[in-house]
Amino acid sequence: MKRSGPLYTLFAGLALGLFVLSLNATTGEGTSSYGKQPAATASPRASASPTASPSPSSSPSPSASKSRARGKTSYAGRTDDDTSAVSISVRGDKAIAYFCDGRSKESWLKGKVEDDGTMRLTGRHGAKLDGRLSGDRVRGTATVDERPYGFTAKKAVKPSGLYRATAEVRGAKIDGGWIVLPGGRQVGIVRRDDEPSAAPRIDPETGRVTVEGDRLTARPVVP
Structure with missing residues (x-):
């Protein structure tokens, strides 16, 4: 009867141990690395696209070359050697000129006046007149019969x-x-x-x- 106490205690301990083992198997508290979810990476916030600033409207470029507003104007004068006269009639960008020595040599010439006032007029038999309109006069050279004549023709007031x-x-x-x-x-x-x-x-x-x-x-x- 004296030995039953220790045996009872031994059996009680074994029973308690078996109970604890069965409890762990039932709850499945074990962990596994495969069961872990990777930490969520915060996706970067999409940066707002900047509002495209409207490109300034390009203003139309002025024409490189505008015709001056020219009414009808006449110019008259003598050649530098005082042997002949030259007169030029201008309207807009067109011009007609007359070279005359008052005896036998003459030439009618015509052509265009550029925006800067330069003119190159031509006539028969190779005659030409190169001049520039500036202010109230035309300064240039008339070539008639292959001879050049420098001249200055000033603005003519009617009846000139x-x-x-x-x-x-x-x-x-x-x-x-x-x-x-x-x-x-x-x-x-x-x-x-x-x-x-x-x-x-x-x-x-x-x-x-x-x-x-x-x-x-x-x-x-x-x-």
């Missing part, structure tokens, strides 16, 4: 300026040109069937002129 008369009289073709210079001096040539002679004076106020007994009217030249 350039005049021309063309007609057919008694079967003959008449073509006359006149330069009325500031101060009233006139230089001109009349051709009858292409034969030149010094032109008679015209009345600048009316343009009337008598050529070998025939009455004609000379009119201002306009390009």
Whole structure:
């Protein structure tokens, strides 16, 4: 009877141990690395796209080349050697010029006036006039019969300026040109069937002129 106490205690301990083991197996408290979820990585916040600033509207570039507003203007003057006269009639970007020595040499020329006032006019038989309009005058060179003549033609106030008369009289073709210079001096040539002679004076106020007994009217030249 004395040994039953220790045996009882031994059996009680074994029973308690078996109970604890069975309890652990039932609850499954073990951990495994495969069961762990990786830590969530915070996705970076999408940066707001900047608002595209509107590109400034490009203003239309001014034209490189604008024609000056030119009304009808005449210029008249003498060559540097004082042997001849030159007159130029300008309207807008067009020009007509007349070179005349008052005896037998003459040339009608025409061409364009550029925006900067330069002009290059051409006529028959290789005649040409290169000039530049600046302020109230044209300065340039007229080349007639292969000879250059420097000239200065100042703005002409009516009745000064350039005049021309063309007609057919008694079967003959008449073509006359006149330069009325500031101060009233006139230089001109009349051709009858292409034969030149010094032109008679015209009345600048009316343009009337008598050529070998025939009455004609000379009119201002306009390009």
